[in-house]
Amino acid sequence: MILSLAPMEGITGYVFRRVHAQCFGTLEKYYTPFLPTPRVGSRFGGRASKEVAPAHNRGLNVVPQLLTKNADEFVWSAQMLAEMGYREVNLNLGCPSGTVVAKGKGSGFLRHPEELEAFLRDVCARSPLPVSVKTRLGLSDDSEYEAILDVYCRMPLAELIVHPRVQRDGYRGEPRWEPYGRTLERAPFPVAYNGNIFGVADFEALVDAYPTTRHVMLGRGIVANPALARMIGGGPALGIDELRRFHDRLFRAYEEEIGGNAVFRMKEWWSYAKDDFADPHKVIKAVRKARGVADYEAAVERVFNTAELA
Ligand SMILES: Cc1cc2nc3c(=O)[nH]c(=O)nc-3n(C[C@H](O)[C@H](O)[C@H](O)COP(=O)(O)O)c2cc1C
Numbered sequence: 001m002i003l004s005l006a007p008m009e010g011i012t013g014y015v016f017r018r019v020h021a022q023c024f025g026t027l028e029k030y031y032t033p034f035l036p037t038p039r040v041g042s043r044f045g046g047r048a049s050k051e052v053a054p055a056h057n058r059g060l061n062v063v064p065q066l067l068t069k070n071a072d073e074f075v076w077s078a079q080m081l082a083e084m085g086y087r088e089v090n091l092n093l094g095c096p097s098g099t100v101v102a103k104g105k106g107s108g109f110l111r112h113p114e115e116l117e118a119f120l121r122d123v124c125a126r127s128p129l130p131v132s133v134k135t136r137l138g139l140s141d142d143s144e145y146e147a148i149l150d151v152y153c154r155m156p157l158a159e160l161i162v163h164p165r166v167q168r169d170g171y172r173g174e175p176r177w178e179p180y181g182r183t184l185e186r187a188p189f190p191v192a193y194n195g196n197i198f199g200v201a202d203f204e205a206l207v208d209a210y211p212t213t214r215h216v217m218l219g220r221g222i223v224a225n226p227a228l229a230r231m232i233g234g235g236p237a238l239g240i241d242e243l244r245r246f247h248d249r250l251f252r253a254y255e256e257e258i259g260g261n262a263v264f265r266m267k268e269w270w271s272y273a274k275d276d277f278a279d280p281h282k283v284i285k286a287v288r289k290a291r292g293v294a295d296y297e298a299a300v301e302r303v304f305n306t307a308e309l310a
Helices: 014-024 046-052 071-084 098-102 106-111 113-126 142-153 177-186 200-209 220-224 228-232 240-258 263-276 280-289 293-306
Strands: 002-005 029-031 065-067 089-093 131-135 159-162 191-194 215-218
Touching (some): 014 240, 065 071, 071 089, 089 113, 106 113, 131 142, 177 191, 220 228, 220 263, 240 263, 240 293, 263 293, 280 293
Parallel strands (some): 002 029, 159 191
């Protein structure tokens, strides 16, 4: 079974990937949060250049994810990534953000299956790296997926990762397993599942329902509980001491990256990690109130000394 880390913009960047691997062991695969493609002839800039810098990903099997509808820019980016040593490139066809969708990118690309087909045919032919896709079912209704899956099944994809929601769902509600199962049956290439695997029971239910599942991508579940992959593999439950060590390393690593106060980054992590605790409301309240670093460290000290894991 392949367990991978989902791309989560602002969360599962290179700092998180590295600290998680150091504390809980490496996963089979990691996906970068979406990277806007540079113009043909330009290099990756800003956040994207840090995400793909080989030094930041050493020892990890990282797949860069691109967000674009421009085939030339996709191919150009894939060429640069191939030169850096990457072995696969992923296309984001799931981002639900209004501004992204309005530009026809992310899940917005799903509105036009014919255009998507032309794009995929072109990039699969010209990309020096195998192309995988992370998709939603459509924009507003699951029935849109039939035509979209038809397109995918005609393409030589390296893999299709299915997050079985539509754009309108955002990240709310239950992902629909049936379209994932249909994809498993129909697709001539490997298929992965993603969505709402928060604990071992969720994982087992999925594999019971779809025993040919071979790759599960973990997002919010593993951000909240960094021991989730180990637990799925039959290992011990998350301990409070290891969670504290993970927290401390992550905080220091973010401080180093930012060169200053990383409290806001950690508050984002706590919005997921609070659910590890018996009283999530109390935990998040204590942490959110903190302003400066000293204040934050005192709040965290109190949480780890007094709060109980769920
Ligand atoms: C804050 C946040 C940022 C995300 N960023 C990305 C992204 O950059 N690329 C992408 O394909 N999906 C992104 N996602 C979606 C996740 O990869 C994943 O599909 C989603 O969280 C559902 O899986 P989960 O229930 O295991 O978290 C993001 C989700 C969240 C909550």
